[in-house]
Amino acid sequence: MNLYHYAAPATFYRMAGRWIPWLSWGAGLLTAMGLYISFFVAPTDFQQGEAYRIIFIHVPAAWMSMFIYLVMAFWCAIGLAFNTRLSYLMARALAPTGALFCFLALWTGALWGKPMWGAWWVGDARLTSQLILLFLYVGIMALWAAIDDPKRGDRAGALLILVGAVNVPIIYFSVKWWNTLHQGSSINLMKAPSMATTMLVGMLVMAIAAWLYTIAVAFVRVRGLILERERHTDWAQEALKEA
Amino acid sequence: MWRFLITVIRRDLLLAARRKGDWLTSQFFFVMVVSLFPLGIGADPEQLRRVAGGVLWVAALLASLLSLQRLYADDHRDGSLEQMLLSPQPALILALGKATAHWLIFGLPLLVIAPLLGLQFALPPDVIGTLVISLAIGTPILSLLGGVGAALTLGLRGGGTLLTLLILPLYVPALIFGAGAVDGILAGMGAEAQLSLLGAFMGLCLLLAPWVTGAALRVSVD
Numbered sequence: 001m002n003l004y005h006y007a008a009p010a011t012f013y014r015m016a017g018r019w020i021p022w023l024s025w026g027a028g029l030l031t032a033m034g035l036y037i038s039f040f041v042a043p044t045d046f047q048q049g050e051a052y053r054i055i056f057i058h059v060p061a062a063w064m065s066m067f068i069y070l071v072m073a074f075w076c077a078i079g080l081a082f083n084t085r086l087s088y089l090m091a092r093a094l095a096p097t098g099a100l101f102c103f104l105a106l107w108t109g110a111l112w113g114k115p116m117w118g119a120w121w122v123g124d125a126r127l128t129s130q131l132i133l134l135f136l137y138v139g140i141m142a143l144w145a146a147i148d149d150p151k152r153g154d155r156a157g158a159l160l161i162l163v164g165a166v167n168v169p170i171i172y173f174s175v176k177w178w179n180t181l182h183q184g185s186s187i188n189l190m191k192a193p194s195m196a197t198t199m200l201v202g203m204l205v206m207a208i209a210a211w212l213y214t215i216a217v218a219f220v221r222v223r224g225l226i227l228e229r230e231r232h233t234d235w236a237q238e239a240l241k242e243a
Numbered sequence: 244m245w246r247f248l249i250t251v252i253r254r255d256l257l258l259a260a261r262r263k264g265d266w267l268t269s270q271f272f273f274v275m276v277v278s279l280f281p282l283g284i285g286a287d288p289e290q291l292r293r294v295a296g297g298v299l300w301v302a303a304l305l306a307s308l309l310s311l312q313r314l315y316a317d318d319h320r321d322g323s324l325e326q327m328l329l330s331p332q333p334a335l336i337l338a339l340g341k342a343t344a345h346w347l348i349f350g351l352p353l354l355v356i357a358p359l360l361g362l363q364f365a366l367p368p369d370v371i372g373t374l375v376i377s378l379a380i381g382t383p384i385l386s387l388l389g390g391v392g393a394a395l396t397l398g399l400r401g402g403g404t405l406l407t408l409l410i411l412p413l414y415v416p417a418l419i420f421g422a423g424a425v426d427g428i429l430a431g432m433g434a435e436a437q438l439s440l441l442g443a444f445m446g447l448c449l450l451l452a453p454w455v456t457g458a459a460l461r462v463s464v465d
Contacts, residue, residue, distance in 0.1 A: 127296070146405050155462040156459065160409060162455075164412075174440070177440075
């Protein structure tokens with residue numbers, strides 16, 4: 001398979017179009033399966049009761065929010081290095097989903113925290129750095145929104161994403177140390193009780209579903225962006241007529 | 244290259260000396276924000292002492308953003324930025340010079356004001372000393388990272404607000420280590436670890452930020 005072939009917007013547009021139904025169906029089926037496992041198969045946790053079941057949404061969302069940022073940084077680096085237009089579009093298409101998962105992780109985390117710790121929010125390192133990650137997503141999308149020239153927007157956003165990618169680990173560790181300095185952490189997220197296999201399976205199924213969902217919506221968005229950028233070309237006009 | 248760097252710094256300092264009102268605004272903003280806190284949270288010296296490090300540092304972050312909006316904007320408007328980018332000198336040096344000048348205009352006066360404000364918060368002398376050291380190491384980070392944001396948002400509508408949105412999350416390590424150093428001294432734990440980390444972060448910024456700023460300027464001016 002020639003990768004350069006798919007770097008051309010026209011061919012990628014068609015390929016993404018063919019993949020979207022498969023990815024969406026896969027995401028839907030796996031979500032149904034994962035939810036079934038998490039609500040009916042996985043046993044009740046003897047410490048946390050039924051409330052723990054939110055991890056089946058929470059953990060995949062948190063994973064995806066961080067992973068999507070890394071993928072965006074990867075595409076931006078490729079874009080800046082090889083000047084491929086499609087790479088920037090991938091980053092643009094991924095950002096809203098990353099922010100969504102970031103918000104979901106925070107939201108479900110708060111819902112989980114209330115019954116478990118008795119507080120919606122604690123100054124824990126993970127919570128705080130997740131919040132800052134959300135700020136980074138918002139900042140990047142605001143920058144894209146403010147720049148009218150697409151080429152400048154692509155590059156400016158890419159630089160910001162890369163600066164953020166270097167900074168994210170520093171932020172994480174600084175917040176972690178801040179946390180240990182200020183207060184003895186009363187909750188230790190690392191010391192989760194060893195998980196039953198069914199719980200792990202449920203979580204992994206949900207994580208794969210989140211992956212497929214992310215790729216599917218990113219493809220939908222990237223198709224829209226490609227058409228927008230390539231609207232002056234013949235093939236885009238034809239694709240628009242077909243649709 | 245050195246001469247170009249010094250020329251850029253001297254030019255900015257000269258411009259600042261001619262227009263004092265511009266840069267004094269952010270210094271007064273810093274003083275005002277810090278002075279408002281006792282009014283908001285009460286005059287209990289014990290409580291003020293506890294929050295002093297954080298308050299001064301957050302105020303410094305906000306004040307830096309206020310002054311950073313104009314870092315490249317004026318030169319961009321009158322076209323001199325374009326000329327400087329067209330010159331054979333690397334944009335990296337330009338960015339480094341601009342950040343240095345910004346620090347001299349913004350950061351250095353802050354170091355003089357901060358001890359006075361520390362007295363307002365009933366800080367003991369050794370804590371004030373640590374505060375000044377932490378600001379001395381930390382404010383260059385604000386100028387360097389802020390330069391990236393200023394270059395990215397050059398000439399955009401709502402550039403100032405946008406700059407805040409982009410840069411504040413990136414400032415987080417500086418805030419934590421800087422305010423942490425002050426808290427460490429207050430708690431009797433010493434500040435060396437926090438100051439060393441702050442210094443390491445400053446080194447990293449010094450290495451990478453001018454380079455990114457240069458790239459961002461080329462993107463924004465093209």
